Amino acid sequence: MSHNTIVSYQNDLLQFMTFLQTFEITSFNDVDRKVVVSFLQQESEQKKATSSIVRCVTSLRKFFQYLIEEEKVTADPMQLIDAPKRREHLPEVLSVKEVDCLLNSPDTAKPLGLRNRAILELMYATGLRVSEVIGLKLADLHLSLGLIQTLGKGQKERIIPIGDQAIHWLERYLNEVRPQLLKKQRNNYLFLNHHGRKLSRQGIWKNLKLEVQKAGIQKNVTPHTLRHSFATHILENGADLRVVQELLGHADISTTQIYTHLSKKRLADVYNKYHPRA
Template sequence: MQFIAFLETRKIDKFTVITRQIIVDFLELESNQQKATSSIVRSVTSLRKFFQYLVEEGIIQNDPMELIDAPKKSEHLPEVLSTSEVEKLLNSPDTSKPLGIRNRAILELMYATGLRVSEVINIQLADLHLSLGLIQTIGKGQKERIVPIGDKAISWVEKYLNNIRPRLLKKQQSNFLFLNHHGRKLTRQGIWKNLKADVLRAGIEKNVTPHTLRHSFATHILENGADLRIVQELLGHSDISTTQIYTHLSKRRLAEIYGKYHPRA
C-alpha cells in the first residue's frame, strides 16, 4: 500500500511501466524517512513476492525486482554485563528470605552455565550431578548436552535444595528443580519478573533479560581465553556461526578497554 501511494505521487497507474529505477527511488525514499533496515528488508521481500505474482498472473512480462538486492540487516550485538555488574546482580537477591535464596541459586546457575531460561525451568532433580560438577540439559532441537557448573553455583543450588525447596514443595511432589511459592514448576515469566526486581535492586541501568546472563557467560569465558569451539559446545549451538557473535563482543570490549586506558587513544 505504501508503494502504491508512492506510485500515485509519480502519477504511475500501470504496473507494466514500473522499472527497477522506480523501485530504487521508492526504497531510497524509505531510507530517507529513516526507516529501520529491517523495515526496508521487509518492503523488498513484499515487493519481490508481489511482482512474482504479477508475472505468474500474466499482468506483467518482466519482473523489475530481479535486479534488486535487499540491504543487509544491521547486526545487533546483545547487551552484556561487566564482571562487576554481574557481581552486583548476583548479590542483589535478599538471601535472608527463602525466595531470595532460590533466586540467588537461579542467577548463579545461569551465569555459571550459560543455560537458556527455558533450559533452567526444565531442569529436573535427575539432571543434577553436583558431586561431579555437571548438569544435564535438553536444548533446542531436543539436543542433550552436559554442562559444567562451578563451585559457587553448586553451593547456592545445594543451599536451595536442602533448605528451601522442601519448604516450597510442602506435601506436593515435583521432579523439577526450581519451584514457585505454590510448590509448582517455576515459569519463564516468574524468572523474568524476579530478575527485573533484582536488576533494579542492583542499580544496573542496562536492559537486562535472562538471556543477558547467557551472553555475559559466553563473552567472559571467551575474554579469558576459552576456545570458540568449547563455547559453542557449552551453549549448545549447532552452528559455530551463531557462536561467532561473541567474538565481536570480545573485540568490542577490547576496544573499550583500549579507549579507556591507552594514554593516546
C-alpha cells in the first residue's frame, strides 16, 4: 500500500486506542460490538467524513483479523459491524476553457512561473497524482519517445504517453529554469523549489491556489481536479474506459467508472450517432 494509506490506517488505530483508554478498556478481549459502535458514533459526531469512517471500519476489521490469527483475542467484534454506505461524490471537473485559462495563468517570464506552467501542463497531460508528480526524477523522463514513467500507489510502475505541449514546457523548464534552481547542488528530482530542493505537496497546492485565483476560476480546484479533468476530457473525446484505467493507474475499473457519470455529453453523442431512431 502507499505510504499515505499506511499512515491513515495507523492514525485510525491510534484514535481507537485513545478511545479505549478513555473508557479504561485495557484488553482487546474486552472489546465487543457495543464498544466499536460507540467509537464509530464518536467519529461521526466529530463530523468525520463518511469516507473516513468507512476507512476506519476497514482498519479495525483488518486489525482484529490479525489479532485472531495471532491468537491475541478469542472473538472478532467486527463481524457484526457494517460500514456506512459511501455517498456518491462526483469530483469537481474543469471545462476545457477553464483548463486553458489555468494553464495560461503562470507568468512564464519568471523562472518559478515557467516551472509552474510545466507542472500544470504535465498534470493535465498525464493525470498524475500530486504524490507522483513530486516523486518524478530526471531518469523517469523519456521525452524523445513522448513517455514518462512513474511509481503509483503500492509502488506500481506505469508508463504514460505525454503530449507535445507538455513536452515543450518541460524542456523549457529543464533548460532555462532547473539549472538556476539547482544552484550547483545535486538533486535528481525533476521539480525543485527556490532552495533547489525537492518540491513538496504543499508547495504544489499553494502554487495551484494562486494560479486558480489569477485565472478567475470560482471552483474549488485541487491537484486532483486536474486528474479528474484529464480523465473526463479524454473519455468525452472517445477514449476507452480500460485505457483510462491504465493511464490513471487504477487497480479496479470500478474506481474509473465514476468518470462515466461525468461524461454525459459523450454518452449523448454516441446515442445520437448510433441509435436508429435517435
